[in-house]
Structures are given as structure tokens and as C-alpha cells.
Amino acid sequence: MSRIVHKFTRKVPHWQPRVTPVKLDEATEEQLDALQVTPSNTKVSEYVLTLAHDVESLKVRSPLFNAIMYDPGGMSRAERELGAIGASMVNRCIYCAAVHADRHAKLEKDTSVTDELFEKGEKADLSPRNRAIFDFARKLSESPVDAAPEDMARLRAAGLSDEEILDLILSAALFGWANRLMHVLGDPVRQEVPV
Amino acid sequence: MSIFDSTTLKAAGIAQGPVAAAVETRAKIIEATQAAEDAVLSPRDPGAFPHDLRAALAARLATAGGEPALAERYLDKAGAMVALADPARDGVAEGFGTVVAFFDKAANRTRDIAAEDISSLQAEGIADADIVRLCELSAFMAYQLRVVAGLRLMKGEAA
Known part of the structure; x- marks a missing residue:
């Protein structure tokens, strides 16, 4: 069964x-x-x-x-996983969210971020940088027109470089793809x- | 082909400046994105979905997703299927009602997809291989649309 x-x-x-x-x-x-x-x-x-x-x-x-x-440079692997988790939570792809939350926890050697996300969703208590990353991934995943200039400004204010922002766009978008297969x-x- | 001639960067209007410089550090990814577009939009084995139908469905999602420049590129290839590129049409008159309804739901209301959505395609006689092909098309377009929208935001333009 x-x-x-x-x-x-x-x-x-x-x-x-x-x-x-x-x-x-x-x-x-x-x-x-x-x-x-x-x-x-x-x-x-x-x-x-x-x-x-x-x-x-x-x-x-x-x-x-x-x-x-996985390619070197740009955004950290754990933060790319956070982009993947944001997309997977929006699309309710339970499988993708599990795989990438597990990877995030292992990379960070800490379960607190994913515990918080799974418990409280978009109301999760996150660091300003994780908050900016998760919110951008979430909005871009809801609809390509939902992410707004203010969300981009928050990424820059949180200290993300252009290379890091590009990696976030790519990882969140990639899970727009993966979720539509898995889920x-x-x-x-x-x-x-x-x- | 230069990465700046790819559909994704052309549609996002990325040619020079700091965003273009960042994108150049990920040239391999842009090349792989173009290879994926070619595989999904114009595969050697299209199964039940010929290239013009695929282009029409791609344009449909790009229009619904607020990316007219991207939609334009696919509209050019939609040929006789161009009516399906209009998100307001349900595809019934063209004989693709079930396909279009599923495609729109997979693309735009992904979280609501359930087992019944797949079994209803199977009940219509759509082969499993074609169901996978349809999902890949919807999934790739979801990816490309978000890369284009994200790059446009990086550049400082609202979608």
C-alpha cells in the first residue's frame, strides 16, 4: 500500500x-x-x-x-537551492521541495531555514538576504509578471551581485520547468x- | 551563433551593459537553453504535435505571461495553427480542446494538476509519450518566460 x-x-x-x-x-x-x-x-x-x-x-x-x-561562481549552491524551493512551494511540487530542502539543509548543515519555510510558508521568519531571495523566487514562480522592480531592488539591497541575481533567476525558472514534469x-x- | 542572438536574450533585449556582462559568465547555460528550445519546439520526432502547433502553444503562453516580444518570435512559426496562439480561444473549434485545456492548466495552474488530468488525456487516446512531450513544452516555456522576465527586471524594465 x-x-x-x-x-x-x-x-x-x-x-x-x-x-x-x-x-x-x-x-x-x-x-x-x-x-x-x-x-x-x-x-x-x-x-x-x-x-x-x-x-x-x-x-x-x-x-x-x-x-x-552546480557550475562554480555566482550564487552559493545553498542559495540556488532556496530558489528551487521557492518555485517548488508555489507549484506544490512536494517531491522537488523535499529533494531540494534536504540538499539545502545538508549544504548549510542546518535545518532551521527549511523548517521555518515548511511551517510558515511565505510568512517564514528569514534573514533579510534569504527573505529577498525566497520572495523573488516565489513571485517569479507565481507568474512571470508578478516579480516587480521593488523585488529586484530588494535583492540588490540585500547585497546580491548581478551574477548572483542571474543565478537566482535561472534556478527559480529551472524549477518552473522541473515542477511541471515532476508534479x-x-x-x-x-x-x-x-x- | 552568439548567445546574444538566442531567442531568450533577444526577447529580453539583452545586448550590452552590466546584465550582458553577467550573462556572458553563464554563456554555457544560454547555449544549453537554446538547445533545449530547439529540442522542444522543433524536435526531429514531434510525435502528435507538429512544429507549427508547438510554436502556436509557445506563443500562447508567452502572450498570457506578458512577454509579447517572445510571443512574436513563436507566432512567426505557428503557420496554420496560429489561432491556438490566442489565449482567449479554447482550441475546441480546431479539434484540440482537451490538449489546450491541459496545456494551459499545466503551465498556469500547475499546483492544481491532479491524476485525473492525466487520465483524461489517456481516455482521449493521447499516448503516454505525447503526454510527456506536451508537459515538456509547457515546462520549457514556463522556464524560458521566467528567464526573459527576470532578465528584463535586472535590466531595469518592468515586464
Whole structure:
């Protein structure tokens, strides 16, 4: 038995596809090639096998994802994760929010920011810099026209450089993409262990 | 091709100045964004969604998302499907009512999507591979729209 997870959590759930993923033993050569460039190439997840239905998109998205989240310079990795969390909370992608809240907590060696966010949402008590970052990510995610010049001014007042602001735009926007795959194509579930 | 000729930077109006300098430090990402656009808008295997239909749906989201310059670039490629680029039309008359309703919801009301939205596409006979293709198109456009809107704000212009 499994149940769908509806509340934000750092405990990463299982992702259960709503469509039938590509079967690895039936994958085309192009699909097998694209599956190798994903971050976890030892075991191919159901999520990646689902995306293999559109192999041309999958092949270009994995390197783009890695560059936005991990390339050196610019914004810190933890703050890029905060951009990802802002988007994922707006789109209620429980799975993405869990994965990236867990990463944020590990990078920062501190769970307080994500505890606060999951408990209080946009009313969370955050440092001025985290507040500016989270609010910008949230508004840009709600609608591209929701983020306003005042939000940009708050980022600059909080000390973000142009390079850091660019990385925030990219990480929040990237999760506009990831959430529309994860949240739309599957459910976050927890396996129930019979007592 | 220079990154400044990419759809994203052209639509955001980024050519020079401090924002352009920051963007140059992430040139690889802009190149990968253009590669993604090509893969999603004009794939070799389009499945059930030909290139002109994809361009029309992309223009539809860009218009609804308040980015007319981006919409213009996709409208040019929408051909016979151009009617679907109008966010006020529901696509029923063109035979794409279910597809358009799902596409709009996935793009603009993502959090409200539920399992029934996928099963209703399947009930209409839309193949799983095409459902994934449709999601990728809506998802990529959500990304590109936000990059364009964000860059425009950086440059100091309201969307």
C-alpha cells in the first residue's frame, strides 16, 4: 500500500509515475544514450525513464540542469537551492521541495531555514538576504509578471551581485520547468508498512 | 551563433551593459537553453504535435505571461495553427480542446494538476509519450518566460 504525500517534508518520498515509463530493455539506442547523461547513471529512476519518452528534451535538459545548479561562481549552491524551493512551494511540487530542502539543509548543515519555510510558508521568519531571495523566487514562480522592480531592488539591497541575481533567476525558472514534469507526471508517495 | 542572438536574450533585449556582462559568465547555460528550445519546439520526432502547433502553444503562453516580444518570435512559426496562439480561444473549434485545456492548466495552474488530468488525456487516446512531450513544452516555456522576465527586471524594465 502507498499513500500520496500532500504536506511539505524534507523526507524525500517515492515518485510514482502517472504514465507508463519507457522499459529499459525496450529503449532505443537514442534513449539509452540520453539515459547515461543523467546524474545517477548507476540506477535509472522511473522519473528519468518517464522523461525518456521525449528523448530529445531529456538529452539537452540534464546538462542544463547541472550547469544551473552546480557550475562554480555566482550564487552559493545553498542559495540556488532556496530558489528551487521557492518555485517548488508555489507549484506544490512536494517531491522537488523535499529533494531540494534536504540538499539545502545538508549544504548549510542546518535545518532551521527549511523548517521555518515548511511551517510558515511565505510568512517564514528569514534573514533579510534569504527573505529577498525566497520572495523573488516565489513571485517569479507565481507568474512571470508578478516579480516587480521593488523585488529586484530588494535583492540588490540585500547585497546580491548581478551574477548572483542571474543565478537566482535561472534556478527559480529551472524549477518552473522541473515542477511541471515532476508534479504533473507523477505522485509523491510513501510506502505504508503493514503493522 | 552568439548567445546574444538566442531567442531568450533577444526577447529580453539583452545586448550590452552590466546584465550582458553577467550573462556572458553563464554563456554555457544560454547555449544549453537554446538547445533545449530547439529540442522542444522543433524536435526531429514531434510525435502528435507538429512544429507549427508547438510554436502556436509557445506563443500562447508567452502572450498570457506578458512577454509579447517572445510571443512574436513563436507566432512567426505557428503557420496554420496560429489561432491556438490566442489565449482567449479554447482550441475546441480546431479539434484540440482537451490538449489546450491541459496545456494551459499545466503551465498556469500547475499546483492544481491532479491524476485525473492525466487520465483524461489517456481516455482521449493521447499516448503516454505525447503526454510527456506536451508537459515538456509547457515546462520549457514556463522556464524560458521566467528567464526573459527576470532578465528584463535586472535590466531595469518592468515586464
